[in-house]
Amino acid sequence: xxxxxxxxxxxxxxxxxxxxxxxxxxxxxxxxxxxxxxxxxxxxxxxxxxxxxxxxxxxxxxxxxxxxxxxxxxxxxxxxxxxxxxxxxxxxxxxxxxxxxxxxxxxxxxxxxxxxxxxxxxxxxxxxxxxxxxxxxxxxxxxxxxxxxxxxxx
Numbered sequence: 001x002x003x004x005x006x007x008x009x010x011x012x013x014x015x016x017x018x019x020x021x022x023x024x025x026x027x028x029x030x031x032x033x034x035x036x037x038x039x040x041x042x043x044x045x046x047x048x049x050x051x052x053x054x055x056x057x058x059x060x061x062x063x064x065x066x067x068x069x070x071x072x073x074x075x076x077x078x079x080x081x082x083x084x085x086x087x088x089x090x091x092x093x094x095x096x097x098x099x100x101x102x103x104x105x106x107x108x109x110x111x112x113x114x115x116x117x118x119x120x121x122x123x124x125x126x127x128x129x130x131x132x133x134x135x136x137x138x139x140x141x142x143x144x145x146x147x148x149x150x151x152x153x154x
Contacts, residue, residue, distance in 0.1 A: 003031075003033075003036075003138055003151040004149075005138045005140060006138065007034075007136035007137060007138050007151070007153040008136055008137070008138070009134055009135075009136050009137070010052075011050070011051065011052030012049070012050070012051045012139050013048075013049075013050050014048050014049055014050075014141070015048045015079070016045065016046060016047055016048030016079040016080035017045055017048070017080075018044060018045030018046065018080065019044070019045035019046065019047060019079065019081065019082075020043045020044050020045055020080070020082060021041040021042070021043040021044075021047055021078075021080050021081050021146060022041060022043045022081070023039065023040070023041055023081065024040045024041055024042050024145070025038075025039075025040040026039055026040070026098045026115055026127075027040075028112050029109050030109045030110035030154075033153070033154055034151045034152060034153055034154055035109055035110035035111050035112045035152045035154060036109075036149060036151050036152075037129055037150045038147050038148075038149050038150075039078060039147060039148045039149075039150075040146070040147045041081075041145065041146040041147065041148075042145065042146070043146070045080050046141060046143075046146070047078050047079060047080045047081070047146065047148055048078075048079035048080055049076060049077060049079060049139060049141070049148055050075075050076075050079075051074060051075070051076045051077075051137070051139045052074070052075060053072060053073065053074055053075070054073045054074075055073075056073075057073045057075065057116070057128045059118045059119055059126065060077070060118060060119065060121050060124065060126045061119075061121040066116055066118050067116070068113075068114065068116045068128040068130040069097075069113035069114040069116075070112075070113035070114065070131050070132060071130075071131070071132055071133055072130070072132070072133050072134040072135070073128050073129070073130055073131075074128065074129040074131065074137060074150065074152075075118075075126065075127075075128055076126070076128070076129060076139070076148070076150060077125070077127075078124070078125045078127070078148055079123060079124050080123060081120060081123055081124065081125040082120075082123040095117055095118065095119050096116060096117060097114055097115070097116050097117075098114075098115040098116065098117050098127070110152075110154065111131050111132045111133075111152060111154065112129060112130070112131055112152065113130040113131060113132065114130045115128070115129050115130075116128045116130070129150060129152075131152055135152045135153050136152070136153040137150055137151060137152050137153070138150070138151045138153075139151075
């Protein structure tokens, strides 16, 4: 398995193209040279996203503090996910930790300590990915099915 593009610690911004997307799954895995978190969607359009490290995880709109495992926190805003288009899976739409391990646990994979859902506001879904340190990352979208992929350099 390969990653796409270059790793960096700089903020990434990609605008959405349409977007009526519904979260279907979140998963994490460890690969040769990188750890990966995947957000899979159904629906139409291409997601936009903003990704960058946050020194203090705070929920969008409310500003409430968000508890995230790990020592560094990558904030990922996935755009094109309207509130009216919610998943039927309760574990994917509630505020808080997302179950990403194969056994349904809360842990991530490799250097990924966990993923926390911050909520949806104005069609932007907020996630925090906790890692052991501010590692270089790469974020990109894939199709068939629609996915936003975050790779962390090991």
